[in-house]
Amino acid sequence: MSASRIDARFASLRAEGRAGMVAFITAGDPVHETSFEILRGLPAAGADIIELGMPFSDPMADGPSIQAAGLQALQNGASQQRTLELVRRFRMQDKDTPVILMGYYNPIYRYGVAQFIADALAAGVDGLIVVDLPPEEDSELCLPALKSGLGFIRLATPTTDDRRLPAVLNNTSGFVYYVSITGITGAASADATAVAQAVTRIRRHSALPVAVGFGIKTAAQVAEVARFADAVVVGSAIVDCIAAARKAGKTSAEIAAGVHEFVAGLAAGVRRKRETA
């Protein structure tokens, strides 16, 4: 089923002996069709897993880049329905690349939790990352999602101490997303040594793969994190690439091509065989 698409991808990455590249884009940014063009070319560009941001008017954990992308998408008609439509179309051509929806709870709550889970599964979504649903609120969405076979990926952060980690890792499926900094998306990068230590700490508590994100912007940073993490997430830098191309007046095809080229550059960082830690 769908959660196993994530497991299968991490199994094949292990077999290849390398980390995965997770590419984040905001659904509907800058406009719906361009967003689809970008999305459908991501696997070929080297994205092993796709995180699709669900636009929200008040993204409290996001920096200026992803805030602006969400606003841009909403102004151009993005909605939960249309985000799911993007996934549905993507799935018609790609059966293997996991797609994870990332965002905030209110648009899901307003949609109706049961209905959203059903529609997301039907569209081919593999998992959810919901920033404002900590373990304390698991009964809202996490437990119903897991019960239906939709993955729920938890964020662990530098402030999640050893006492709290088990609670955070409980009811997590697919992988653990380690937020490498205390801060918002697109902020300054963390010190790689500290992040490596944190990943080791998480591994003591969980057998799940660990993806690392927040503040990772360049191919060199990707390569560095790929040495110790199971996957590397890049978001704001890709979103910035879209914004720059849009502002330069590029066509939809040109914007998509530019993003794919950028992602290919980032993905080169995970394709090098990992050194043993």
Add this chain to the structure above:
Amino acid sequence: MTATPPNSFRSGPDAQGHFGIFGGRFAAETLMPLILELEQAYIKAKADPAFHAELDDLLTHYAGRPSPLYFAERLTEHFGGAKIYFKRDELNHTGSHKINNCLGQILLARRMKKGRIIAETGAGQHGVATATVAARFGLPCVIYMGAADIERQQPNVFRMKLLGAEVIPVTSGTATLKDAMNEALRDWVTNVRDTFYIIGTAAGPHPYPMLVRDFQSVIGREAREQMLQREGRLPDSLVACIGGGSNAIGLFHPFLDDPDVAMYGVEAAGKGLETGLHAASIAGGQPGVLHGNRTYLLQNDDGQIIDAHSISAGLDYPGIGPEHAWLHEAGRVKYVSARDDEALAAFQLCTRLEGIIPALEPAHALAYVAKLAPGLPRDHLLCMNMCGRGDKDIFAVARMLGEQLS
């Protein structure tokens, strides 16, 4: 309507921070350990007589409590109905009820050894109160304020700067209170280890709605005692304005289990509920999740938050504290609204008849009193919370009345 009322309306929230289905802890993981730590620190402080002694001393000698309960004789005559009392929280140091909460929270910050204070502000009242207590205790302070609000609340912006706070304009979204709160949360998530976020209204993730309510309940406790002393009985009705609802919950809470005391929370109807340009989350919103809690929110069908509108920067927020959402559904408090033009008329009326310049926020409460009082008997005791003074608003009001102040 037929649901059995709870044994007490004053026992919430539960251990998870819920008032019925409202409230909760919808916060990013980065903040969760601190939020849990704050809850523990508050539970400990509440049980510590030294904490209460220090807070009471500050409330008395620094903030100037108790605030008077004033019989508004000429407004009572003017409306020709209920006997109108004002709870004069505008006479507090810094000019509003906000200082009650800020003193409580900064004492918690000190106990938790947090060396930096942040806050959001709409009208600037909470920002001024926060900057004041930060100055008093020598802590650096950053205030997030919507750029649009900075424009309409210049005197308070300057006050905060004089007090040594850094005021950071927020230009995202509609550049008002909700965006300031988003930005304060972004700061907090970035500087969580050394920073204490003094939330100004009875909203946010648990335990904030509870602790803000507790710190503001001094208003209702005093009003209760003062009314008993003046009139020998409890008031018949209470009226307070609602943005997030901290002054209202502070007045209401000590009376919630007195079934004969009617309560009215007055939301800002802006240009009119039918225009969509308002800040009335209960009248015009649906339950949703924002800023750490589930409550009534102005939102569209897709769950995107809709911008609020009000003449009053302090009420210009698309949500309401979760305890109010619950009291609404439980039917204990009646939530009503007043438009911009009605508030502006009440502002002028109060100034002329009572010699009290109200803030535009309580002017909304008074605008509803103007509708309610005339139909009530003369022995009906009505207590309205005059939660802020209007000095900060005179430039904005002058503009609306077409006067030029240089």
